[in-house]
Amino acid sequence: MQPFEFAEPKTLREAIALLDTEMARPFSGGTALMLMMKAGVLHPERLVSLGKLGLDKIEIGPAGELRIGSMVSLRKIETSEAVRRGWPAISRTLLRLSNVRVRNVARLGGHLAHGDPHTDLPPLLSALGAVATIAGPAGERRAAVESLYAGYLETTLARNELIVRVDVPAMGKKQAAYLKCTTRSVDDWPAVGVAVVLDGDQQTIFVSAATDKPMRLASVDEVEQLNIEGDLHGSAAYKRHLMRVYVKRAIHEARHPSR
C-alpha cells in the first residue's frame, strides 16, 4: 500500500471540496475500499473520512417513510426495531449480508456507492422504490436508488457527490423478499440475487450479481434476454437457470415469508 492522506472533515461542504480531485476517495466504513487498496487495485492519494459528518440516524418521515442516514452502519439497520416492524425484508436481508464483523463497520452509503453488483441492498432498495438524497457542490439532488448504477463498479454519482440519506417508502400492503444463491460457501458472494416486491397484482423484480448491475425485469421471461457471463460462481447457463429458480422462489417468499 502506498502512503495516503487521511482527511476527517466536520462538514459536508468541506468533505465535498476535499473530494474534488481525481485521486481522492470517500471513506465511510472502508470494508471494501481497504481490501482494494491492499490488493493494489486502487491507489488513492487522499481518503476523505465521512465519520465526523453525523448522517447516522434512522428516522420515520412524515409520510411514514423510512429515512436512513448514509453513515448508519448495516448492523444498526439490521437491529433497528422500526425497520424490523415496518420493512422486515430489509432486516432479513441484512442477517445474511456478509458477516456481523463487516456489518458492524460497513455503512449504508458506502454499500450503495461501491457499485458492486454482488451486494445485497441495491437490488432490494431499488425494488422497494427507495430514493437517495445526494449532496454535491451545487447542493442536494434526489435520485431513485435504481438509477445509481451504470455498470460493474460504476455509478452515476460524480466524484464529488455523496449519498447523505436514503428514503424507503412505507410498505403499506406491499410484500417484499430478497433471496440470494451462493454456489460455494454459504457466506460467499452471491451468484444470483433477486429482490421482489408485490403490490396487489403488480410485481417489481430486480436481479443482480449475475448481471453487471441490478436490473429491473418486467417479467420472469426477461431472464432469457439478460447478458450473463460465466465466472468462478458458475457457467452463464447455470447462473441463468439459478436466476429463473430464484425469481420464482423470491415471489413465493414475498407472499409467504418463511419467518
Next chain:
Amino acid sequence: MKRATHPAETGQVGRAVPRLESWLKVTGRAEYVHNLRLPGMLYGKIFRSTVSHGRIKRLDVSAAQAVGGVHRVVVAADLMTVVPDLHFGPAFHDQPMLAIDKVRYVGEPVAVVLASDPHVAEEAAHLIVAEYEPLAAVYDEVEAMTSKAVVHDELKPAGTFPDLKHLKGKKNTNIALDFHLRRGDAAAAMKVAHRVFEHRFRTQQVMHTPLEPLVSVAECTEDTITLHTASQSPSFVRIEIARLLGWPENRVRVRVPFLGGGFGAKLYIKLEALVGVLSLLVKKPVKISLTMEEQFFHITKHATTFRIKSGVDRDGRIVARECEVWWNGGAYADIGPRVTQKSGFTAPGPYEIEHVAVDSYALYTNLPPAGALRGFGIPQLVWAYESHTDMVARELGADPVEFRLKNILRDGRPHATGTIMRDAATDKVLERTAQLLDWKKPFDRGSGSVRRGRGIAVGFKACVAPTTSFALVSVNVDGSVTVYCSTVDMGQGSDTAMAQIAAEVLSVTAESVKVVHSDTDVTPYDMATLGSRSLFHMGNAVKLAAEDARDKVAALKREAGFPQDATLKDVFKKKYGMQAGNVLGQASFVPGYTSPDANGLTDNATPFWMVGATGVEIEVDTETGRVRITRLVNVADVGTPINPKIVETQLSGAAIMQIGFTLTEKMEFDAEGQLRNASLAEYKIPGFHDIPERMTNETVEAEQRSGPFGAKGVGETSTFGVSPAIANAVHDAVGVRITSLPLTPETIFMKLQESK
C-alpha cells in the same frame, strides 16, 4: 493465572484439561513469529514468476533498487555468493531459494526486495521487470507421465535416503518416484472373478489456509544463525540449514513459538532457507511474512487421479483390487514422493483382499508445489476407494454397510503389505457410525425439490515410519515439573497433552507443568509435528523421560536415607549442601519398522493405525444442485484418549476442514497455469453457516497398547471419510454419482439434467 504445583489427587490422563495456553491466547499475549520485530530488521517482499515454465531472459531490478528506503534487491546470483548451491527440500534437493535461469510455476519466487518498511518493499517489488522465454508446460498429473514437457532436467534426490538413490541423475522424466506393491496376482484373480468393477476418480488442488500465514525471521552473528519461524519441524530446519551452509548443527538455532495453524503447510523447510541466506548476505535480521494470498504459491495439497478396479466373487467378497494413483506434485517435490509411498500402500483400503496391485506415482508438473496436508494423501485415497466400494455394493444390490463389514480388515488379519493388523478397531468404528445414523431404520427421503440421502465411508492411515522423538523432563527442587520437547503446539493441544502425560507419571496436576517450546538450542531432536505422530512418539518419549526422572528422584531419596514422601529440598540440602538443583529425566522413542521389500511387502509397516469413519445425512436441492449437510457423524479409533475434549475438537475440526475440500475449495487454473482465484474472496473455505446443524464426534473404546497410556494420534482421523460419505449420500438422494471433487452445485445439477 496461578499454576501452583501440588500433588494431583485424581488421574491426569483421561481428564478434559482446558488448554494450558488458552488464557494467553484469549488475552492476546501468546507469542507468534508474526509479532516479532528485531532491531535493524529488514522486511523482504518476494517478486514472483508470471509464467508457468520459462527461461529467464531478462531480470531488471534497477527501478526497484532506486526506490527510496529500499535496502537491497536480491536475486539468485546474490544468494549464491553466500551458498553455492541454493537447492533445498526434504526428499529431493530440487527447489532453489530463488529461481535460477528457469521458472517452473506461476508464483515461483524470483527476487526479493529488502526494506526497513514492508510497504516500501512491496511497492518496490511491483517495479521489477522480468522477461521469460516460454517453455512447454504440463499441468495434468496423468499427462505428466508421458509428456514431452519436462519440469526438471534431472532428478536430484537427497543423498540421505537409501531408497531414493536409484533416482539420482535420471533425465527426461516427470516421475519423481514410483511405488509398487504386489500381493498375490491381481490380474489373474480379476480374470476369474464373478464381477469386475473399474472406476476413475479425481481430487482437486487445494490450500491449507492456516490463519497465520507462513512467516520466518533470521538473525545471524559471525558464526551462528537463529531462525524464529512458524515451523512444524524445527529439528529438520536446523539440519537442512546446517547442510546448506556447511555449518555444524550447534551453530544453527531454530526457535518456534505458537503456530496459528499448520496442517502440514509449515513442514520441513519453507521460507527458512531464503531468510537465513538473506540475513547472512545483508548481515541484518530479515523477516518474510507471506500474505494469505501468497500461500497459494508455496505449498498445497496434491490433486490426484486414481484408477481403481475390483474383482468380487459370488459371495460378495472382494478378491482382487488394482490401484493406480497419480499424484500431482507441482514443480518441486517437497514431501510428495513420501506421500506417494507412505500413503500409497494403503490405497486398497481397510479391506481384506487376497490379490492386490498398487502403482503410485509422484509427478512433477508446472503448478505450485504440493506436500502434506492433514492426512498426508489419505483423504484423496479414501475418496476414491470408498466411492468405488459404495458403487460396487450398490451394483451388487448389497447394503453398503453390510458389504463393507463383510470385507473389512479385522485385527489379527494381514494388510496388503503383509503386516498383521493390531489395535485397529476398524469394524467397531464402522458399526458405531452406522448405529449412530440409525442405518437400519427407515429414512425420510424428502419431497418436491428437496431430496434427502445418507452415506457412509471408512478409511485408515498408517502412521509414517520410521521416525524418532527425544524428550527431557526436569523435576525442579520445589517439585515443579518442566518438559522440554520439540513438538510444536499449532493449535492441536500438544502442550496440554504432554503436560498431562508428565503429570500423570509424576503425580502433579497437568496445569502446573511447564512445557518449553521448541528451541533447538534447548529442546532435543524430534522428527516433526506431523501425520498425527506426536502424541504417540513424543508422548511415549515424555512418558519415558518422566519415568526416568521419577526413578532418579526415588533413587536419590533412597541413597540419601530419606523416606519416599520427603521433599526434594531436604534431600538436596543433605546431599549437595543447598536447596537448589533439578533432577533430569531423558528418553528417546523409536518404534520398530521394517522397510518394504521390492514388492512393497513388510511385516511391520507402521507403529500404529488410525481409523476413522464418517456418516452424513444431506439434502440436495434438485433445482440448484446445492447440498446441505443436515447431520454429520464422525467416529474414530484414537486408542484411549488422553484429553477427551481436545479429541472431540480435533475430530470436528478435521471434518469441517474436509467439508471445505469436498464442497467448495478448489484452486482454479487457466490453460496457462495461472491461478484464477488466489484470494479468500474467490477461494471459499467453509464459514459458520456451512457447518452441519447436527454433528456427533465419538471415539470407540479402544487401546493402542504401544501408545502412551493406550493413546494414539487423532489430528487427521476424521478427514478420511467425509468426502466419499457426502458423495455416497448425494447418490443415495438423487441417484447421480460424482467422481471429481469438489461436489459443486453446478456439477450435481448438470448430472441431474443428464440423468433425466
